[in-house]
Amino acid sequence: MDTYRFALLGFGNVGQAFARLLLAKRDELQTQHDLRWQVVGIMTGHHGAAVNPDGIDLESALAMIDAGDSLDLLSTEPTPQNGVEFILSCNADVLFENTPVSYHDGQPAIEHISAALSTGMHAITANKGPVVHAYRELTRLAQAHGRKFLFESTVMDGAPVFSLWRETLPAAELQSFRGVLNSTTNLILTLMEQGKTFEEAVAYTQSIGIAETDPTGDIEGWDAAIKVSALVTVLMDVNLKPSDVERKGIESLHSEDIRSASAEGKRWKLICQAERTNTGISTSVRPELLDPSDPLYSVMGTSSAVTFHSDILGPLTITESDPGPHTTAYGLLADFINAVL
Numbered sequence: 001m002d003t004y005r006f007a008l009l010g011f012g013n014v015g016q017a018f019a020r021l022l023l024a025k026r027d028e029l030q031t032q033h034d035l036r037w038q039v040v041g042i043m044t045g046h047h048g049a050a051v052n053p054d055g056i057d058l059e060s061a062l063a064m065i066d067a068g069d070s071l072d073l074l075s076t077e078p079t080p081q082n083g084v085e086f087i088l089s090c091n092a093d094v095l096f097e098n099t100p101v102s103y104h105d106g107q108p109a110i111e112h113i114s115a116a117l118s119t120g121m122h123a124i125t126a127n128k129g130p131v132v133h134a135y136r137e138l139t140r141l142a143q144a145h146g147r148k149f150l151f152e153s154t155v156m157d158g159a160p161v162f163s164l165w166r167e168t169l170p171a172a173e174l175q176s177f178r179g180v181l182n183s184t185t186n187l188i189l190t191l192m193e194q195g196k197t198f199e200e201a202v203a204y205t206q207s208i209g210i211a212e213t214d215p216t217g218d219i220e221g222w223d224a225a226i227k228v229s230a231l232v233t234v235l236m237d238v239n240l241k242p243s244d245v246e247r248k249g250i251e252s253l254h255s256e257d258i259r260s261a262s263a264e265g266k267r268w269k270l271i272c273q274a275e276r277t278n279t280g281i282s283t284s285v286r287p288e289l290l291d292p293s294d295p296l297y298s299v300m301g302t303s304s305a306v307t308f309h310s311d312i313l314g315p316l317t318i319t320e321s322d323p324g325p326h327t328t329a330y331g332l333l334a335d336f337i338n339a340v341l
């Protein structure tokens with residue numbers, strides 16, 4: 001039986017949910033997949049770092065973060081000064097990179113993942129930055145070292161989107177997609193329909209850990225645009241940056257707009273789309289007024305959905321209901337199992 005040594009870079013909503021999932025699935029991983037794990041490093045931005053080659057007690061790490069204590073207290077090694085130093089000091093088999101996203105250049109996550117792959121680790125991330133800014137380079141680097149660079153959780157959390165195309169749809173060409181891909185804005189619009197103000201709705205999304213560290217990224221459509229970029233880059237084989245996506249967020253929608261849409265039996269949604277054209281790819285993120293006949297009309301709260309159109313199959317829709325950090329954590333776990341089995 002193999003024991004894989006894990007390094008967790010970023011221990012916020014997603015990193016902690018992943019730690020809880022690892023603890024919950026420990027026996028099942030062992031008995032059903034013959035896999036054991038040990039966490040040898042955890043690093044945060046402002047809550048310390050722990051490196052211990054003999055293994056860190058994850059329950060203690062979770063309790064310390066809850067109590068506001070520094071993870072330095074769990075370390076047996078000198079405190080690393082940055083993410084790359086941390087990765088090099090861990091001697092792990094798998095890096096889980098879950099630091100905040102950088103929409104414009106994907107750093108420092110790209111450096112983190114490059115360092116991990118170059119030293120022979122698999123690299124798994126929920127961070128969209130490295131996918132849109134360095135997908136091809138990181139994939140080549142992983143191949144050169146016989147390792148995997150996987151990122152299922154970057155779009156629709158734990159729902160299979162990238163693995164669906166990678167594993168189950170060989171030789172099908174993606175022509176277009178349309179979906180609701182940002183949980184935060186969808187929940188804000190749902191709460192506003194229920195009578196909450198914009199500010200109350202935003203505060204609620206932050207309190208349950210689904211809004212980005214800086215929620216303007218969600219509200220102004222950047223998170224949706226980076227997801228469109230990730231899908232187009234990986235599944236349509238065209239490099240596309242978030243700034244290339246025609247983008248309008250929900251900041252211009254007021255309670256009055258939501259109320260008048262409801263009165264007409266309609267509702268606003270932040271719609272993401274991409275389509276191959278004769279000259280390349282046309283993409284957009286923008287609020288659209290949907291009537292009940294639209295398949296995305298009933299995607300409410302934090303749920304998301306995407307419909308794919310390929311050259312072979314008819315419309316293929318994936319819907320994810322009530323995602324959260326725990327489902328994002330599942331995408332990381334699924335990537336790990338797929339990387340090593």
Ligand SMILES: NC(=O)c1ccc[n+]([C@@H]2O[C@H](COP(=O)([O-])OP(=O)(O)OC[C@H]3O[C@@H](n4cnc5c(N)ncnc54)[C@H](OP(=O)(O)O)[C@@H]3O)[C@@H](O)[C@H]2O)c1
Pocket residue numbers: 009010011012013014015043044045046047048082083098099100101108126127128153154157209210211212213324325328
């Ligand atoms: N939340 C979700 O449901 C979700 C879903 C899909 C994808 N994602 C993606 O997953 C990633 C993590 O999201 P999250 O919600 O867990 O964010 P978060 O709660 O803000 O956590 C980020 C973590 O990274 C640490 N960190 C920040 N800068 C760092 C650095 N330079 N070096 C080392 N650690 C650093 C933070 O430490 P401090 O807190 O001490 O600064 C914190 O532990 C993001 O890229 C996000 O886009 C999140």
